[in-house]
Amino acid sequence: MNATTAAVPQTSSGISNAKLGVWLFLASEIMLFSTLFTTYIVLRLSATSWPWGWTALNVPLGTLNTAILITSSVTIVMAYARAYDRDVAGFRKWMALTLALSACFLVVKAFEYGHEFSLGIGPSTSVFYAVYFTMTGLHGLHIVGGIIVNSGLLYMSYRKDCWEDPLFLGRVEGAGLYWHFVDIVWIFLFPALYLL
Amino acid sequence: MSQSHADSHGHGHAQSFLRRYVFSVDHKVIGLQYLFASMFFLLSGFALMMLMRWQLAFPGQAIPFFGRLFPADLAPNGVMSGEFYNALGAMHGTIMIFLGIVPMGVAAFGNYVLPLQIGAPDMAFPRLNMASFWLFLPGGALMLGSFFLPGGAAQSGWTSYPPLSVINPGQTVWLLAMVLLITSSLLGSINFLVTTANLRAPGMSLMRMPVFVWGEVVASVLLLLAFPPLEGAAILQLMDRVAHTSFYMPKDLVILGSHYAGSGGGQPLLWQHLFWFLAHPEVYVLVLPPMGIVAEIIANNTRKPLHGYTTMVLSMLSIGVMSLIVWAHHMFISGMSPALSNFFLVTTMIISVPSVALMTCLVFSLKGASIRYSVPMLFALGFIPLFAIGGLTGLPLGLTVTDIYLHDTYYVIGHFHFVVVTGSVIALFGGVYHWFPKWFGRKMNDTLGQIHFWGSVICMVGIFLPMLPMGLAGASRRLYDPTAQMHNLIVQPLNVVSTMFTYGLALFQIPFLWNFFHSIFRGEKTVENPWQATTLEWACPSPPPHGNFEKTPRVYRDPYEYSAPGRKTDYWPQNEPA
Amino acid sequence: MSNTPDAARDPHRPNVKLYMAVFGALLCLTLLTVAVSKLHLPRPQAIAVGLLIAAVKASLVAAIFMHLWGEDGRIPRILAAVVFFAAMMIFPILDGAFLVPSATSRVAVADQHPDEGGAAAPAAEKPAEVK
Numbered sequence: 001m002n003a004t005t006a007a008v009p010q011t012s013s014g015i016s017n018a019k020l021g022v023w024l025f026l027a028s029e030i031m032l033f034s035t036l037f038t039t040y041i042v043l044r045l046s047a048t049s050w051p052w053g054w055t056a057l058n059v060p061l062g063t064l065n066t067a068i069l070i071t072s073s074v075t076i077v078m079a080y081a082r083a084y085d086r087d088v089a090g091f092r093k094w095m096a097l098t099l100a101l102s103a104c105f106l107v108v109k110a111f112e113y114g115h116e117f118s119l120g121i122g123p124s125t126s127v128f129y130a131v132y133f134t135m136t137g138l139h140g141l142h143i144v145g146g147i148i149v150n151s152g153l154l155y156m157s158y159r160k161d162c163w164e165d166p167l168f169l170g171r172v173e174g175a176g177l178y179w180h181f182v183d184i185v186w187i188f189l190f191p192a193l194y195l196l
Numbered sequence: 197m198s199q200s201h202a203d204s205h206g207h208g209h210a211q212s213f214l215r216r217y218v219f220s221v222d223h224k225v226i227g228l229q230y231l232f233a234s235m236f237f238l239l240s241g242f243a244l245m246m247l248m249r250w251q252l253a254f255p256g257q258a259i260p261f262f263g264r265l266f267p268a269d270l271a272p273n274g275v276m277s278g279e280f281y282n283a284l285g286a287m288h289g290t291i292m293i294f295l296g297i298v299p300m301g302v303a304a305f306g307n308y309v310l311p312l313q314i315g316a317p318d319m320a321f322p323r324l325n326m327a328s329f330w331l332f333l334p335g336g337a338l339m340l341g342s343f344f345l346p347g348g349a350a351q352s353g354w355t356s357y358p359p360l361s362v363i364n365p366g367q368t369v370w371l372l373a374m375v376l377l378i379t380s381s382l383l384g385s386i387n388f389l390v391t392t393a394n395l396r397a398p399g400m401s402l403m404r405m406p407v408f409v410w411g412e413v414v415a416s417v418l419l420l421l422a423f424p425p426l427e428g429a430a431i432l433q434l435m436d437r438v439a440h441t442s443f444y445m446p447k448d449l450v451i452l453g454s455h456y457a458g459s460g461g462g463q464p465l466l467w468q469h470l471f472w473f474l475a476h477p478e479v480y481v482l483v484l485p486p487m488g489i490v491a492e493i494i495a496n497n498t499r500k501p502l503h504g505y506t507t508m509v510l511s512m513l514s515i516g517v518m519s520l521i522v523w524a525h526h527m528f529i530s531g532m533s534p535a536l537s538n539f540f541l542v543t544t545m546i547i548s549v550p551s552v553a554l555m556t557c558l559v560f561s562l563k564g565a566s567i568r569y570s571v572p573m574l575f576a577l578g579f580i581p582l583f584a585i586g587g588l589t590g591l592p593l594g595l596t597v598t599d600i601y602l603h604d605t606y607y608v609i610g611h612f613h614f615v616v617v618t619g620s621v622i623a624l625f626g627g628v629y630h631w632f633p634k635w636f637g638r639k640m641n642d643t644l645g646q647i648h649f650w651g652s653v654i655c656m657v658g659i660f661l662p663m664l665p666m667g668l669a670g671a672s673r674r675l676y677d678p679t680a681q682m683h684n685l686i687v688q689p690l691n692v693v694s695t696m697f698t699y700g701l702a703l704f705q706i707p708f709l710w711n712f713f714h715s716i717f718r719g720e721k722t723v724e725n726p727w728q729a730t731t732l733e734w735a736c737p738s739p740p741p742h743g744n745f746e747k748t749p750r751v752y753r754d755p756y757e758y759s760a761p762g763r764k765t766d767y768w769p770q771n772e773p774a
Numbered sequence: 775m776s777n778t779p780d781a782a783r784d785p786h787r788p789n790v791k792l793y794m795a796v797f798g799a800l801l802c803l804t805l806l807t808v809a810v811s812k813l814h815l816p817r818p819q820a821i822a823v824g825l826l827i828a829a830v831k832a833s834l835v836a837a838i839f840m841h842l843w844g845e846d847g848r849i850p851r852i853l854a855a856v857v858f859f860a861a862m863m864i865f866p867i868l869d870g871a872f873l874v875p876s877a878t879s880r881v882a883v884a885d886q887h888p889d890e891g892g893a894a895a896p897a898a899e900k901p902a903e904v905k
Contacts, residue, residue, distance in 0.1 A: 011393070012394050012396040012400075014846065015846055020389075020390050020393060020849075021321060021324075021386050021390045023853075024386045024852075025382075027421065027852065027856040028386075028424045029424070030853075030856050030857070031421050031422075031424035031425055031860055032425070032427060032428050034860040035425040035428035035429065038863040038866055038867060039432060039443065039466060039470075041870070042466050042866055042870035043443070043462065043463060043466075043870075045870050046461075046463055046870050047461055048461075053811075054811060059811070063804065063805075066804050070797065070800045071797070073835060074794075077788065077839045078793065080788060081788035081790055084788050122439070123435060123439040123440070124439060124440040124442070124458060126459045126461065127443075127460075127462065130441035130443060133435075134431070134432065134435050134441065176839070180835050180836070183835055184835050187831045187832050187835065188828050188832065190807075191811075191825065191827070192824075192828075195807060195808065195811040195820070196811075196817075196821050421856065463870060465866075465869065465870075466866060466870065469869065470866070520859050521862055524865065532869050533869050535868075535872070536865060539865075
């Protein structure tokens with residue numbers, strides 16, 4: 001056992017509060033997004049016609065965003081690995097990179113939205129676009145939430161006492177879990193909306 | 197051992213008033229905040245119902261005293277308008293369920309009692325706990341305040357079925373308030389689950405936890421898994437209203453002779469599925485914590501261990517699992533596929549088995565006991581037969597054939613009010629009397645408590661019993677003017693009876709409210725453990741100080757070791773060494 | 775800690791090499807799924823391949839980045855329960871699948887319920903649009 005985990009308060013279950021809490025939160029998120037995917041399937045099954053994603057949306061931009069988000073998943077897990085070894089500078093570098101990539105994702109998404117709005121396409125155009133805008137919009141809100149959490153951690157890492165707090169590593173891990181979940185949602189959204 | 201992180205958040209030294217009573221992170225203060233807030237919301241929801249009952253008993257007559265107070269568009273000349281009636285109906289349901297009973301049963305009792313019962317110094321995430329309350333209160337204020345906003349309150353029933361809810365005014369605020377309330381309850385349920393999993397005192401194994409804790413755990417799981425689908429569905433409905441999408445709006449919808457402008461292609465039935473995916477488990481969220489309260493009271497006042505503790509726990513768990521796959525029995529005549537109806541008919545009949553097992557354990561716990569008829573025990577004893585009426589009247593609704601006739605009649609209203617009012621609310625009253633000494637270090641007055649009990653129970657039955665024959669006679673549940681349909685005229689006198697008992701019920705809450713608020717300051721002082729109970733919440737001072745226990749208690753035995761042979765006292769606290 | 779002799783045997787120590795391998799695999803799979811979509815397969819095959827690739831990618835992220843592989847066994851069990859309840863969403867889908875558009879089209883309604891005026895309606899309907 002290393003010193004970090006030994007200092008974390010013992011719990012009845014042996015799983016730390018932060019980790020269990022984040023996983024339970026993700027459980028509710030799984031239910032939320034499975035509801036939205038259910039809506040997608042129900043509406044698609046009952047639709048008279050459904051466009052191929054690549055005829056309606058910009059696949060290169062979508063692919064770029066997928067790559068960005070996957071990369072950001074790697075950078076945040078690297079940030080966790082650096083924090084695990086108490087490499088403060090390394091943690092800050094990888095976390096800052098994660099934040100930059102998440103911002104890039106939102107910028108690309110904004111370009112896509114802007115292009116669609118300029119063509120007069122909006123959520124009310126058709127059920128396909130309703131699903132597209134709602135699901136990517138909600139996913140975008142989750143990205144924003146992740147950015148807030150991650151920048152909070154980056155800010156905390158500049159305070160000296162945070163590296164003495166045995167809970168800090170757990171918080172980094174929790175933020176990472178959430179971010180990977182957001183990544184997984186996009187991994188499903190991308191083919192469902194852009195390719196199929 | 198389980199030193200919570202609560203300790204790092206200041207140990208009550210010279211905290212400002214604001215930190216201490218308003219933005220407190222102490223689970224006990226938050227529990228009381230939830231208690232007072234939910235009592236206020238219960239009373240407001242009840243007030244809305246008293247207005248509606250007037251219209252139902254005396255349709256077209258001006259509301260006495262209060263009628264003139266309403267603006268002319270809601271109640272011209274003091275006579276309630278149809279729109280106002282619909283708004284009252286929708287808000288009564290919403291407030292009672294999402295702002296009254298669930299916050300009281302799960303959040304108020306859960307916050308105060310659950311950490312004490314498992315021997316924890318606080319909740320696992322105290323600040324999240326505070327955030328949960330401070331999302332709940334604005335959500336509740338927004339919901340109740342929607343009456344005063346332009347567009348008024350929601351008018352589409354608490355179920356908010358589209359396409360009506362997408363067209364009706366007032367719904368947007370309802371949806372926004374729901375998103376706040378759902379977020380609050382998600383934070384709360386995560387907190388309860390982590391607390392129970394991680395902060396149990398040494399020796400408190402899962403099967404030594406009091407039944408109330410189990411009820412809270414199952415209710416939290418249901419909230420955690422069933423609320424997100426409603427949150428998703430509410431977001432989609434919000435999109436339908438704000439961004440004019442057509443998630444729930446079918447093609448070629450004609451409203452008042454005009455085509456609906458949206459693109460169409462949506463599925464109104466999808467909302468009903470997603471809504472009931474939450475709202476059926478919600479029924480068990482309403483019932484399981486109160487059932488746990490009843491179990492606590494019964495064990496304490498029969499002075500013997502509960503009959504079949506393991507059976508009760510397993511029943512609660514299986515109710516939890518089953519309750520997520522019975523929802524579509526609310527939709528038998530909605531146009532849903534009959535094949536699905538058969539599936540949900542079967543699961544509905546299956547879930548009644550663990551429910552009956554729970555009730556049977558409670559009844560058998562009374563066998564051979566010399567019962568102490570304290571006020572909480574009266575409520576617990578009232579719960580058993582009346583909740584059973586509620587459960588049994590549900591069976592005809594769960595069977596497709598009889599449901600075709602009974603669906604959307606007053607029979608349904610009678611059924612679920614027996615479950616929720618004479619079940620949950622009565623148990624919650626019992627819980628207030630039971631834990632009041634713990635909360636305030638004083639006791640409530642017994643005589644007033646007995647008046648409150650008998651008056652309330654008689655009035656509640658008087659309100660809801662007439663609804664069953666009315667429904668059988670075919671009275672539809674959402675009618676603004678029941679006399680508008682000829683076949684209702686014969687049962688109209690029952691409506692008057694029901695209304696009279698409603699006002700009686702209001703009168704009998706006065707002794708309760710007086711007793712409650714008077715006893716907080718002037719009640720008879722009590723000791724640490726006035727009921728001579730065995731569970732851990734009675735092993736700390738009343739009211740418990742910040743951090744609850746002087747030193748973390750150690751648990752040696754099962755929760756209800758009453759009348760153990762060979763002991764001087766007839767109770768054997770969980771934390772007392774052998 | 776990295777500087778203790780235990781570090782090499784610490785089972786929870788992040789494995790950076792593995793992360794990079796997964797990163798490569800995820801990028802390749804992303805390109806693969808886009809490439810497959812260029813083939814313009816028939817709908818059912820396209821959906822099957824697309825979802826299969828997405829499922830592989832998601833499992834990689836969950837198993838390696840989220841450390842589910844080698845995690846305390848209770849968390850995967852919680853997730854399995856959640857997935858079971860999420861799978862109950864199959865019922866709304868089944869219900870929607872039974873409601874095929876042909877069954878609710880105006881022609882079908884007119885055919886089955888002549889009294890409800892499915893076919894007669896269009897003449898009367900040229901009303902203004904409302905919001």
